[in-house]
Amino acid sequence: MYPSELSGDYTFDPAHSRFGFVARHAMVTKVRGSIPVQEATARLDAANPAASAVRVVLDVAGIQTGNQMRDGHLRTGDFLDAAAHPHITFESTSVKHVGGDSFEVTGDLTIRGVTRQITVPLDYTGTAVDAQGVTRVGFEGGTAINRKDFGMTYNAALETGGVMISDRITLEFDISAVRSA
Template structure:
């Protein structure tokens, strides 16, 4: 009887693990962008060129999704080399000491239609804060090679001062609020 019980427990965990679907970012069709107000009159747009994300989910509507995302800070690009180099210093990201930004989800809630709310922990430099992304599910397709892909757009706004990015603390030259936009395509693991 004891062996049967242990077998049933092992089978239950095996089925649960097997049912979980893993998705990874398709870097050729994904973008991590940001914009911040400059001198109170215009926007500076930028992006990060190197990142890696994945999520797992058992449910078809992704409400149980567990999302993990990493961005390489040194890959920042604003199309101005001098500014990019400044962003990598301790005035901003300190890419040498803190080479990665990370996000780990805590919940994914469906609001209505294709709209979701993704909550999690965002770490920049040595600070981790709760953050909420507004997420729009773009749909699912199968490509010509038979790969299943899904698309999401996610947006949020953070206060850079909350993450020990103390350059221009008044926000006069570089605003405190930074808008983050992720346009992501994920590929289903086979």
């Protein structure tokens, strides 16, 4: 559990936070990528974690997997459809302290205009006052979604059986949030 003096409003630091994903490719390896934070805020309430809240907006056009051709394909209508849906959003509906430094954040995840409720297990990783005297708080965690639940059904069959891209996508979160003045 984070200390009570950390209660307050925070803005995620996009240079020190990562919103990543992992998908199986050809059923033999994993492809990792990330989507940059456009805007993300949190309200932490140590005395009453249920009063805490999180809002995240990710910039689909900035998706990066280390391969420009794949990144371009992920921006098309086969996948994220960045032209019609430039953002992925998450808005919490509940925050629950589940013990120790662990929390569950439940909320509405919207991808391609489709909203589904997900629960994200997060662990509090610590607090620091940085060189500029700013209080930072860290959390990390992740969960898995089925991309088909969000309208991403594109795939290709493999000659050896199976498909090119897994339906299961693992979401990974490393968060550094800066206390608002």
